Amino acid sequence: MSATDQQEATLMETATEMGDIEAPTTQLQANPQLESDTSAAIFKKANRPVTLKFENVVYKVKPDQKQGLSFLKTKKQKSEAEKIILKGVTGIVFPGEVLAMLGPSGSGKTTLLTALGGRLGGHLAGTITYNGKPFSNAMKRNTGFVTQDDILYPHLTVTETLVFTALLRLPRTLTKQEKIEQADAVITQLGLTKCKNSIIGGVFLRGISGGERKRVSIGQEMLINPSLLFLDEPTSGLDSTTAQRIVSTLWELSKGGRTIVMTIHQPSSRLFYLFHKVLLLCEGNPLYFGKGSDVMSYFSTVGFSPSVAMNPSDFLLDLANGITGDDSQADQATVKETLVSAFKTNLLENLKMELHELNDEDVSSAGDQKQFKRWAIPWWEQFSVLLKRGLKQRKYESFSGLKVGQVLVVAFLTGALWWKSTDLQDQVGLLFFISSFWGFFPLFQAIFTFPEDKMMLGKERSSGMYKLSSFFLARTVGDLPMELVLPTVFVIISYWMAGLKPTAGNFFSALSAILLCVLVCQGLGLAIGAFIMDQKSATTLGSVIMLAFLLAGGFYVRHVPSFISWIKYISIGQYTYKLLLESQYKPGETYPCTSGSGVCLVEDHPAIKKIGLGQHVIFSVVALLLMLIGYRLLAYVALMRVGRTK
Known part of the structure; x- marks a missing residue:
């Protein structure tokens, strides 16, 4: 059994013991027709597996130039006023894994996701590679990116939105009818059948609900069968059942050899144990990177355990905010400094060793480069x-x-x-x-x-x-x-x-x-x-x-x-x-x-x-x-x- 298979088995075993979830496969098998209809569209094997590596990622932004007489400041003063959003974040995500980035608001989750997705310019330092190579236009067209805000045309229906996306993004090797069928399969998988003929709507135009809009946005990216999929708060504003369906779908997508990275604010325990890896951020600093099943034991070893049984994500967010949950009155800043120091002492060196031991040449040769088309259609x-x-x-x-x-x-x-x-x-x-x-x-x-x-x-x-x-x-x-x-x-x-x-x-x-x-x-x-x-x-x-x-x-x-x-x-x-x-x-x-x-x-x-x-x-x-x-x-x-x- 491979390391990935063992990891998935461990996750499912842990989740089953808690009695919180069933394996996503079981949920899909409850409807064989659904599984049959969607497997060809979005659950087939990824075109080309992608290993995502990022090391010591630092991102700085300049202060608001509108505040004060900034043109009178010296170069040194302006440099000192620079704000550091990401403070040396390192990690690796293999094909078949789902990485969830957690942290309180302002911790840098979305900034890191945008940087990993090749959409962030400015003062970005560090190394980010995809199969050992930097981000490229070819990689861009094999990457899905779901933004937190749903950017959709209000007067188009759900079906029209996804069909037009399929016609533009799916390769020319597929016929028009096959592209339409894939769009219909995504509609079914995401539970959009009832609203498939409803318009999207907008601020002054009544349309589908916010949760349905989010699923349409995810469906647009799922259509292209991406090897690498980024999602910014995909469950934001959704009820627990819909959120479970979406994350279960993403879990199934990862089984096809895809690399999936998402930010998520406060997932339920059912969702938490679907994540293969977890990255916890606090004010741009990493506090944990590793298996989701090991996160509680890690913090226990460094002296932080929940006083009562609780959702792991709630416990992690408390720690990222400097709240220990026990009776001690420890200063929040001190708690954060302790956790940052513990990460550097216990996890960072091993993580860097894993990155450096991975042979980039073997990773980059996996798959056929010819499969990356410059444009899907003429x-x-x-x-x-x-x-x-x-x-x-x-x-x-x-x-x-x-x-x-x-x-x-x-x-x-x-x-x-x-x-x-x-x-x-x-x-x-x-x-x-x-x-x-x-x-x-x-x-x-x-x-x-x-x-x-x-x-x-x-x-x-x-x-x-x-x-x-x-x-x-x-x-x-x-x-x-x-x-x-x-x-x-x-x-x-x-x-x-x-x-x-x-x-x-x-x-x-x-x-x-x-x-x-x-x-x-x-x-x-x-x-x-x-x-x-x-x-x-x-x-x-x-x-x-x-x-x-x-x-x-x-x-x-x-x-x-x-x-x-x-x-x-x-x-x-x-x-x-x-x-x-x-x-x-x-x-x-x-x-x-x-x-x-x-x-x-x-x-x-x-x-x-x-x-x-x-x-x-x-x-x-x-x-x-x-x-x-x-x-x-x-x-x-x-x-x-x-x-x-x-």
């Missing part, structure tokens, strides 16, 4: 799946009653105010208003795009789910229906009500100018949102930019001072305004005026003369097209920093 499939997912998620937002109603009200109000207008000054004012409205409206719709998607994009890019280019193109293409349909409806209503030239050529010229303006302003909004990534700040900057374009648009100020006249060359409004004028008027046309002859040339009208008719039309179109491409490229470059890991 670019075109990524784009197709992301486009379908985006359309399903945003169709409720894009064509919401509020947005449609807003456009319709403004369209009819505009048509009523300029009803069958024959006055040239009024018509010119109408054209400038239309160009201004369809500058502001799409800009502010687009500004919120990427700040709202920041967390989702970061999560999925960190998992190596797709290329940024496929996401970006799918996101922008998916927004086109709303971006083009609503302004088209607006122009159809207001154009004919206002009595502009009733010919197909004039109408489609005006419509084309508006649609081009909309696309350019949308690109500008995407770029601002991608660079700022804060909705309030991005909105403020967008307002300032558009007001500058509006004032330099050629309608309000005809004699702009030379030192600021350069703004007109980057003003979207000016180019759109010129194209709209060209769509309605041609050189040589006249209009009634108060001159001696009673008629004047349109191109001599004060509001038109500065812009000019029949001049630089191609230049205006080319300028807008260049902006259309340029702003989107800027947005893409800004997004490249989102979701990056070391």
Whole structure:
């Protein structure tokens, strides 16, 4: 019998003696159909076993620069003020093992988990290896990471969420139907069958419960059959039965040769004895690392035993808080120092010897490196799946009653105010208003795009789910229906009500100018949102930019001072305004005026003369097209920093 088998047997024997749990296998066998359905999906053998080693991991963070006059501090003062979150944590987790990291809030559990998952940058020191090698993009795409906060699309159903994840993350060797079947198997295993057709929901949208959301998040990672699985508080907010089901599932996953690492705050005794290894942290210091079945005996040997029978996790948390549980009034800081010293004396050296005795060459050669695919599916499939997912998620937002109603009200109000207008000054004012409205409206719709998607994009890019280019193109293409349909409806209503030239050529010229303006302003909004990534700040900057374009648009100020006249060359409004004028008027046309002859040339009208008719039309179109491409490229470059890991 192998060491791992002996360890599992010991754990189960200990748990059975306590009468707390049954082996997870027994629970699954109670439903043979369930076991049959799910084994192929999530309980099959890991693609490539991973041995995780971490030695003397230290993580430091700089103090809050907003507190005090930090720029007046010396380099030495700033260095002294640095806060150490992790203080030399060491450990090793083999394939087939579940490591649970325990400790009170602020002990560094999540920070360590994030570091081990390859998602933590900054002042991170120490050595972390995966089969003897550093973290890589290939390793990233074979690693599952479940965050504490459930990052899900609110308008998608449970089934849609998991199916889209399966289509993106499962390898191309599987057919679409096989991927859907695996998603359905995960739904069954996690007890999500009753809510499979319910939407996820959000803060202002009623959906599934918090526990069901957590299981959906876990299911997304279980789909890919990861060799290494990290979970941050997977049982947080769940009832004991659901928590037992999830941890039992993770225990079964480990039997397939997976390496599983989780943080958990206060597990029940039933859950505690499912953990192969336990790491106890206190203020960034390790107090224990070893078998879960040996933890109570270890602390007993160093002089700390519970005064009454109690849940081991409760006892460990008491110790991590400096509470001994006996009648002594020992100082908490002293207790913590004693435990840290005991760990270094009794466990640390043996742990380091185990790490150094393990032959990294043997570990790294286990398995076939070719099984680590760079991307699960090709670019075109990524784009197709992301486009379908985006359309399903945003169709409720894009064509919401509020947005449609807003456009319709403004369209009819505009048509009523300029009803069958024959006055040239009024018509010119109408054209400038239309160009201004369809500058502001799409800009502010687009500004919120990427700040709202920041967390989702970061999560999925960190998992190596797709290329940024496929996401970006799918996101922008998916927004086109709303971006083009609503302004088209607006122009159809207001154009004919206002009595502009009733010919197909004039109408489609005006419509084309508006649609081009909309696309350019949308690109500008995407770029601002991608660079700022804060909705309030991005909105403020967008307002300032558009007001500058509006004032330099050629309608309000005809004699702009030379030192600021350069703004007109980057003003979207000016180019759109010129194209709209060209769509309605041609050189040589006249209009009634108060001159001696009673008629004047349109191109001599004060509001038109500065812009000019029949001049630089191609230049205006080319300028807008260049902006259309340029702003989107800027947005893409800004997004490249989102979701990056070391």
